Amino acid sequence: MNHFIAMNPQRGGNKGSASCLPLAEYDKLIAQPWLHDMVEQIRGGNDKLKGLMPFRCGHYSRFLKNHRSQKDADPTSFLFQTTIDIDDKELVGIAIEMARQLNCSDSIWKGMLLHLEYSARKKLHIDIRMPIGMTIEETQRAYCEALGVPCDESCFTPERILFITDQDSEIYRSPHWYEVLPQEELKKRRQAYLDRGLTIDGRGKAVDSLKLKVNSNHKVQSSNFQVQSNLSPAGAHQIPDGLPTSGTASEKSLIAFDLFAESAGLKNVNIDTEGSRHSSLLAIMSAGASRVMSEEELRRVVAVKMPSFAQERDCQQLIHDFYEKYGDSSKPFSRDVIRINAQAETQANQLRINNEELRIQGASAGNQTVQSSNLNVQSSEDDYPAPPEMPKKLPKLVELLVSQTPDIYKPAVAHAIFPPLATHLCRTYFNYIDNVEHEATLMCCLLAGTGAGKNCVQMPINLIMEDIRKRDKDNLKREKEWKDEVTRKGANKDKRKRPENLVIQEIDADMTNPAFVMRTAEAQEHFLYTALNEIDQFDNLRGIGNQQFRIMCLAFDPGNQYGQTRVGTQSVTERVTIRFNWNASTTINKGIRYFSKVLTDGPISRINFCTIPEREIGAEMPVYGTYDDTFRENLKPYIEHLNMASGTINCPEAFALAQKLKEENADFARMSQDRVYENLSFRANVIAYLKACVLYVANGCQWESEIEEFVRWSEQYDLYCKMRFFRDAIVKSEQEGVKSSKRGPSNMLQLLPNEFSYQQAEQLRSDLGLDTKGTRRMIATWVFRKYIVKVEAGEQGVNAGNDKADNSHCNYNYGNYSFYRKLCFLKKESK
Secondary structure (H helix, E strand, O other), X not given: OOEEEEEEOOOOOOOOEOEXXXXXXXXXXXXXXXXXXXXXXXXXXXXXXXXXXXXXXXXXXOEHHHEOOOOOEOHHHEOOEEEEEEOOHHHHHHHHHHHHHHHHOOOOOOOOEEEEEEOXXXXXXXXXXXXXXXXXXXXXXXXXXXXXXXXXXXXXXXXXXXXXOOHHHEEEEOOOOOEOOOHHHHHHHHHHHHHOOOOOOXXXXXXXXXXXXXXXXXXXXXXXXXXXXXXXXXOOOOOOOOOOOOOOOOHHHHHHHHHHHHHOOOOOOOOOOOOOHHHHHXXXXXXXXXXXXXXXXXXXXXXXXXXXXXXXHHHHXXXXXXXXXXXXXXXXXXXXXXXXXXXXXXXXXXXXXXXXXXXXXXXXXXXXXXXXXXXXXXXXXXXXOOOOOOOOOOOHHHHHHOOOOOHHHXXXXXXXXXXXXXXXXXXXXXXXXXXXXXXXXXXXXXXXXXXXXXXXXXXXXXXXXXXXXXXXXXXXXXXXXXXXXXXXXXXXXXXXXXXXXXXXXXXXXXXXXXXXXXXXXXXXXXXXXXXXXXXXXXXXXXXXXXXXXHHHHHHHOOOOOEEEOOOOOOOOOEEEOOOEEXXXXXXXXXXXXXXXXHOOOOHHHHOEEEEOOOXXXXXXXXXXXXXXXHHHHHHHHHHHHHHHOOXXXXXXXXXXXXXXXXXXXXXXXXXXXXHHHHHHHHHHHHHHHXXXXXXXXXXXXXXXXXXXXXXXXXXXXXXXXXXXXXXXXXXXXXXXXXXXXXXXXXXXXXXXOOEEEHHHHHHHHHHOOOOHHHXXXXXXXXXXXXXXXXXXHHHHOXXXXXXXXXXXXXXXXXXXXXXXXEOOOOOOOOO
């Protein structure tokens, strides 16, 4: 049994050159340590090396004059095998399992699997034997449909190459891979092509359709080359022919199916089209349809949505095998599944209400019917799931502060109270689970619609800040008296120095950057605080270069440094540590616009966001309670506890809770695979921890069991708002952003082989993102500097065209077929 392969085993080899070699040479190559190192570097992020890898050809074992091109492909060396390229990492595991099942199934693909290997980027190559009479394109399309994966049309070219990976990347090899087929089988396969008006290697335009005999092992519909395949081995999990469904699909399921199709990128696509329906249904089930409906219910839905495909055995087997392998009702829903399930429930309920109203009105049945399959499904604010429900039992301080607030506003108030509460702490520190010492820096932004009642947070904040404002009032009076005295005195008279101990914590919304620095310097390590009616009032702190966002970020970071240096004797020159808590309110759209330029720069993750749900039109007006003296007296002990605290305070319960919440967030991130959620959760957990510590201190350093449930809800609510209002914009911003370079400057001569062609140098420049037009000048410079020398045609052993071997830089011919030898930076040849 002979095995021959067309390949170029050289690192950085000429892509136009492929030699016919025994498969044993391939085995020697994949065992080379340098190839293993190269693969590891590519998988570690060095994508530039991929273009320098050795390669093999998937369809032919020989090219005339070793010149790899369609024209020079030797028809008699056609291998009757092709390679499927799985370019989506998420599909690799499924594709491997499906390929193995197809190889054992009662279908045309039984015994056709030849080779499985991980590609350079840890994706997948699947080599298969081509069914008799099928061309490369027909085989690729049919097999990809059977796998349930997208088909890569760039893989149809006869001269296609595949980069060779190391032996550790090989998953499976059949003894028939790259085998020279027996003459009898070659004759049969070539005749099948000739009968279709094709060449003996399946090229050209077929004059008739493919006609194959259908038997137990070859289930091919000749009219369209669609391959009918089972996902299970023969005899396993068999289901009866026809549609095993009874009853009708529910409206919710029909709507959910449309939503999952949209989520899978199949909106406005005819999913019941031959050639793609297998992969379409697999994508919809993978998107989450199988999580919200039973196997029987999904069959009913498919009967409505994909009536042609639903009648076929392949469809029923696909559904059955998917539920058999991946159906697990114990796993929690992902964020998208939660959203789509809630959206489908809402639309189905509304549909039932509409139909009931029409029925009551006595409208004719023909005008009443609403088909959910025609609904135009859109994701809108109304469809977004409701925020997490606030716990019934609250910590005593929180319960007191929301006691006079209408229920609809209580979640917003429960978040807004923490910045003013934390402002009472001074020189008080808490060790987070990463062993970094934090002060209670808490910032809260309320995003809600116009007329939603954003002023609901103001009265609790006013009462919390009463004692600070009283002291600030006295110090503001002292400052004003000093300013008046300075103003009355002439320029040449002695002026009294600025008063000492001028601690003023609450700053005005229109404060400038220098005034902010001065107030921070005079605060004696107390927190500054402000409450803004609109978020854009921060612009007064803008200074030079959007300093307001820098202040937001620095305030959250322990041990930060900020300030300004001025020459004038009357100017403020200070370096301070920012301690700044604040509350702000704004409309949703305005808030999204305000942070749109800094989506990935840090402010959003450091701020605690909350919202107010939209009320029904015509709903009753919320009524507040009374904030009387009793309320003030009940609040006073908590404020005193905060004012008296100092030093490093350890709260074991808060520490353990932070660790628990971190793990819960990590688990959800792993299940949802949402990178934005994971990134936002890191600082959201710090915010939640600081809230727990504030409640602990305010309660006289006594832990309440209600704190844990409240803080968990608070963090979930914060993340809910960030994901709802900013997630899509963050994803878009990250996709549109310029990716940072993953390499430093490279010695290009060091990357080239000891003998290289002009094309290799040109390809290397292209791989490194350099202009290929500069290749000629670069070669000329290297020759002049005696880094390289041109190789005579006879020395190199390869036809170098008509290029002259004159090495003088003054009349050197740097042709596209020239070859060169390095005089320095030589590579050690592998033995």
